[in-house]
Amino acid sequence: MRLPFVAILSDTMKLIEIRKIEEILLVDKPLLTHKVNGSVAGDDGSLLVNVELRLKNEKNFEEKFEVVAKLLAPSINGLRMESFKNELAFYTKIVPLLEGLLKTWGAEPTESFPNYYGGRLTLNPKIKETDRDAVFFLENLKTSGFQAVKPHIGFNFETTKLILRELAKFHASFLAVKLRKPESFKHEVRPYVNTVNDPEISVDDVKQIVSLMWENEGCVSLIPRVRRAMSCRRSTPREPFATIIHGDFWTSNIMVKLEGDKPEKMKIVDFQKFTYDSPAADLVYFLFTSLETPVLEDNFDELTDYYYKNLISALENFECDVATFSLGELLKEINIEAKNVQFPRIMMKLNTIFDSNHTEERKERGWFIVQEFAKRNWI
CATH class of the missing domain: 3.30.200 (Phosphorylase Kinase; domain 1)
Structure with a gap:
């Protein structure tokens, strides 16, 4: 047969x-x-x-x-x-x-x-x-009623909050395993995490991004900082926040289910890059690759605070001691990730987010990212 x-x-x-x-x-x-x-x-x-x-x-x-x-x-x-x-x-x-x-x-x-x-x-x-x-x-998430957003558009404010709430729960659940069941975490989770590989950035890649900066008067003076920032300086995951992260958390790996016009549920897909690292890696990468630009521009601090509150709430629900998980420490994690790792990853992702039909949007997003990172002293 x-x-x-x-x-x-x-x-x-x-x-x-x-x-x-x-x-x-x-x-x-x-x-x-x-x-x-x-x-x-x-x-x-x-x-x-x-x-x-x-x-x-x-x-x-x-x-x-x-x-x-x-x-x-x-x-x-x-x-x-x-x-x-x-x-x-x-x-x-x-x-x-x-x-x-x-x-x-x-x-x-x-x-x-x-x-x-x-x-x-x-x-x-x-x-x-x-x-x-x-x-x-x-x-099959599509037949279950979930849908993806077009990468060049990004998520709106309400959908972003839903995603951040679930991302915080995802990070917190593995933090809880690490804190409450350290042997299980060590022997049943850590052996399967992926080695983190920094993006391969060529001289031509840097030239392309620098060329983009020359087209915007507000970015020209930032070109030396952009050049320096285009090299990753990854460090060892830091405690106490280090947990299992997705490693490639952006629009194409997120699907959302709507009830009418309201986002109700979300699913995370593609775990080929999950690893042990700072949750700020997922957070910064998601915010700068996957949102409508005005949503990020107007709400960055509110959204990071929202993520933090949901992270702490989830840890408390898992009966974990949250004394060492302060907002100040998370902001330090965000600063380290943004300064040392995420800028080149985000800039290199622009060619994936915006195809040849959306070149102007790609330029505008690139200019916004550079100016935002400079304003926050991340580059």
């Missing part, structure tokens, strides 16, 4: 098969058939495939169920394979650990992650490393 498989055409036009799909799908109904409805290349060396499953329900009727399959692109390298392995571990080991502890503590379960429906690193029982048969299945 031929085993079912999912086939797609990658960007290299090579046929990719997900073999023995029925052996790893975590669904409570028998699989009858499946169909691939499309695929998209991720910006992390992965392929995302929409898969329509046909299941047999309790009344023997056919029932449609849609999932997203994530797999490796054919040309992926060893580092990306390791990141894929860690992302799978996030869903199979870390999320269940976190949910179990939250339940034990009587805290509300986290709802920020898509549901997981099975996966594997390989079909070879003799190895434990990632190979071309690696795949995992997640909830």
Whole structure:
């Protein structure tokens, strides 16, 4: 009997098969058939495939169920394979650990992650490393009513507050594990975090950004500061705030569900870069890559304060001692991240946020970021 498989055409036009799909799908109904409805290349060396499953329900009727399959692109390298392995571990080991502890503590379960429906690193029982048969299945958030915002537009004020509230809970939940269950954190979480890699910045990249500054009278005098700031000076994660962070927290990795025009829920996706670092890394990167510019320009201090209050509230709900988690210390974290790490990451992201149809918006955002960082003495 031929085993079912999912086939797609990658960007290299090579046929990719997900073999023995029925052996790893975590669904409570028998699989009858499946169909691939499309695929998209991720910006992390992965392929995302929409898969329509046909299941047999309790009344023997056919029932449609849609999932997203994530797999490796054919040309992926060893580092990306390791990141894929860690992302799978996030869903199979870390999320269940976190949910179990939250339940034990009587805290509300986290709802920020898509549901997981099975996966594997390989079909070879003799190895434990990632190979071309690696795949995992997640909830199709679009069919669950979630939507993404266009990166060049960004989030409005109300949606930003929802996202910051959930981001604070995400950071706080892992801080709680670190503080209340340090051995579990050390042995069941830390082994899977990714090594932080600074962005590769070429001489041409710096020239492009400097050239952009020459086009704005208010930025010309800041060019020497921009040049200096375009090199990362990453430091060791600092206590007590260091926690598990997403590592690539921006519009494309956030989906929101609306009730009418009001944002009600959000989901975080793509955990290939999750790591142990300052929560300010996620916070600064998100604020400067993912908001409508007027929202950030008018509300930066209010939004950072809102994030902090929700972080403390979540830690208190997890019965953690918050004495050392002062607003002043968080602001120090923000300053360190903004000065030493995030500026080049944010500036390099502009070409991803704004495509060739939005060159003027890219320029205006770049000028705003440089002037804002200079005003706050971050560059």
